[in-house]
Amino acid sequence: xxxxxxxxxxxxxxxxxxVFLECVQDMDHENMFWYRQDPGLGLRLIYFSYDVKMKEKGxxxxxxxxxxxxxxxxxxxxxxxxxxxxxMYLCASSRGSPSDYGYTFGSxxxxxxx
Amino acid sequence: xKEVEQNSGPLSVPEGAIASLNCTYSDRVSQxxxxxxxxxxxxxxxxMSIYSNGDKEDGRFTAQxxxxxxxxxxxxxxxxxxxxxxxxCAASNSGNTPLVFGKGTRLSVIA
Numbered sequence: 323x324x325x326x327x328x329x330x331x332x333x334x335x336x337x338x339x340x341v342f343l344e345c346v347q348d349m350d351h352e353n354m355f356w357y358r359q360d361p362g363l364g365l366r367l368i369y370f371s372y373d374v375k376m377k378e379k380g381x382x383x384x385x386x387x388x389x390x391x392x393x394x395x396x397x398x399x400x401x402x403x404x405x406x407x408x409x410m411y412l413c414a415s416s417r418g419s420p421s422d423y424g425y426t427f428g429s430x431x432x433x434x435x436x
Numbered sequence: 437x438k439e440v441e442q443n444s445g446p447l448s449v450p451e452g453a454i455a456s457l458n459c460t461y462s463d464r465v466s467q468x469x470x471x472x473x474x475x476x477x478x479x480x481x482x483x484m485s486i487y488s489n490g491d492k493e494d495g496r497f498t499a500q501x502x503x504x505x506x507x508x509x510x511x512x513x514x515x516x517x518x519x520x521x522x523x524x525c526a527a528s529n530s531g532n533t534p535l536v537f538g539k540g541t542r543l544s545v546i547a
Contacts, residue, residue, distance in 0.1 A: 355534060364539035365480075365524070372532055380534065412479055420535050421468040421528035427479040 325349070326428035328413050334434045341400040343431050345413030353416040354396035355425065356380075356388065358409040365412070371396055403435045438463040440527050442538035451547050455512040459525030459538055462506070466527040469501060469508045470535065474522045484510060515545045 329344040345354065355370040357380075367380030369388040377388050385407060389397045396415075400407055410432050414425035439462040449455045457471075468487050472480035486492045486499040486508065498511040508527075512519055522542045526535040 353532065362539070365537040367534055370534055419528075419530070419532050421530050421533070424468075424470040424472075424482050424485055424526070424528075425480075425535060427481070430479045 326413055326415050326426050328411075328428040328431050330431050331429065332432050332434075334436060335400075335403050337403060337405060337435055339400075339403045339435075341403050341433070341435075343398040343400075343411055343413075343433070345396045345398070345415075345428055346394055347396075347415040347426070348394065349415065349417065349426070350393065351415040351417050351426075352393070353418075353420060354390065355414045355416075356386075356396065356398045357412045357414065358382070358407075359412055359430075360409050368398065400433075405435050407433065408435045409433060438466075438527070438536045440525055440536050440538035442523075442525055442541045444539060445542040446544050447541055448544045448546055449515050451515060451517060451545055453515050455515045455519065455543055455545070457510040457512075457523050457525075457541050457543065459508040459510075460506055461508070461525075461527045461536075463527065463529065463536070464506065465529050466506075466536075467530045468528045469499070470526040470528070471497075471499060471508075471510045472524040472526065472537075474524060474540065476521070480524055512543075515543075517545045517547050519543060520545045 413428040471484040474480040522540040525538040
């Protein structure tokens with residue numbers, strides 16, 4: 323079965339810490355995406371990547387960066403965590419164009435910044 | 437700005453009834469449409485995709501697309517309490533562009 327694995331289900335970090343959220347997919351998908359989901363705001367795209375070492379900004383990239391050194395792994399980095407980054411973070415991947423097959427989501431990381 | 441609009445709900449239906457979930461989109465060039473189901477505290481899972489005008493059926497689920505009206509819907513027949521979840525509609529242009537999601541409709545099926 324196709325899998326997107328996010329390393330942590332729940333995470334609590336302090337304000338100002340550098341935070342790494344890891345996402346690994348085992349499907350040889352080219353495309354990977356990071357979203358955050360907040361009540362009333364829906365899913366908001368942070369960054370995405372269509373190939374190794376490539377990255378594109380989404381709708382809300384401020385305060386975040388990403389790394390894609392290997393095809394299967396896409397990391398989201400919070401450079402200096404702030405309380406307004408408390409959220410559910412969802413990683414997704416797609417085989418080929420997203421318009422063809424949609425996304426497969428990971429199980430999510432619920433991050434709390436205190 | 438590309439937008440996908442959904443009524444947030446909650447939409448309450450009795451067990452065994454048909455639940456009708458609706459979605460409109462702003463970008464006329466959108467080609468592909470997806471319905472995701474998300475249980476509370478879980479991640480979204482894909483339940484239906486539709487690419488052409490008309491109806492597409494899969495078990496108790498039917499997706500409907502009307503590109504002229506820029507309207508997508510999801511019908512759930514014989515609704516069960518286990519169908520209670522938030523349903524997300526997503527649209528995509530052709531090519532390598534990310535999906536655009538609506539904020540979701542919360543469905544509650546009452547036993």
